Amino acid sequence: MSRNIILSVISFFIYLLYQVLILQNVVLFHTAFCFLYVAYLLLLPVESNPLTMMAIGFVMGLSVDMFYDSVGLHAFACVLIMYLRNYWLNNLTPQGGYNTNDAPSVSLNGLQWFTVYATPLVFIHHAALFFAEIGGFSMFWFTLWKIITSTLFTLVVILIAQFLFPGRRSR
């Protein structure tokens, strides 16, 4: 148990540093952003306490915000998807149900299931982020385009990371 917590803390910092040191510089065509740190939140064990998860989301979001100089934006989006995550997971319960410490990853339920699980959450995260950033719905189509391209980019990178490090957090 404590081993899991230590691993979680370490990977928290790996995801955070990777995001702010490297992926911060990666923006395709000024529209497609890659927010890989969302994967950390998506891969937390299934049956975590929702309060803990929102707290983790908040801390992660705020840490990323400090580097992006966008106080509260990432935290807002992260808390939102952490709140929605459990309801969405309950809708997607596979036949055998979940085990307590399962991470909802590709290695657990396969690529198709993971895509169905991750896509809406990533999309909601990006939508909340970009619309909150611009402070409303002015420039709606441009922002929507940014959201869609960024969602695709982030998803592809999350999937690649899953195949590179399969089952890293599934114990």
Add this chain to the structure above:
Amino acid sequence: MERLILFVYQNRAFFTFLFLELFCAWLIVQNNAYQGSKFFNSSNGLVAAMNSFSQGVRDYFMLTEVNRTLSEENALLKRKLNLQPIAVALPNNTILRDSSEIGQYEYFSAKVVNNHVDMVKNFITINKGREDGIEPGMAVVSPLGVVGKVKLVSNHYGVVTSILHVDVMVSAVLKRTEHVGTIQWNGKNPDQVEFNYIPPHVQPTVGDTVVTSGYNAVFPEGVMIGVISSVDLNKDALFYDIKVRLSQDFRKLSWVTVVKNNRGPEQDSLEQVIQKLER
């Protein structure tokens, strides 16, 4: 009362969610205000140290560009020295007529440690802060053009609102005809800003230079902003749609100069007195 507490307890996930989201929203709104939030930003020591490291790596790829800009600026300054051996040259290229203008502006060199161009509201972090004499409200320029305005400072770092920020407006003047308008970014292309409020009787052409006007107490007069890249006049429109190509490529920002206007507070307080009287 007991039932109320029970209700809150049973829905604690929802209420925590609500509380955290409201807190975040409060942070966002506060950060959009002029001064901004004091703690959770990149002028925080640890964050800035890590950003400097990251920028250090990026700098290697920009060395050629930085060297070229520096040597060009050096050459320009030398030429000016030769041309005006006696008269004191002001930064804005005019020859000094009044000795009271000496020392109006002070210049501090600073290094960029973090820079964004792709957000809608972009900020730049520099490695000079309160202890180096930087204060919120000072102008930031580069050898090639306008960069932004200092938003807040910590002891050793400062956060600058880039002019690539949708809420920032800079008073600018069309150099050839001397008509004054406003520069504002539309949030899309980081190479290009919009030049607003130029009435139809003016004839701007593609290639005209746009510089700062010096009407506000922040930027010195005559700092380069860019050249006009397209001019459109819709039928019945009150103003032109002018696009200006920025002379400073914001993706290649590495060294900047912070400008302190020693007369700024004086001008501001005088203008405030007038505004109060008129009201």
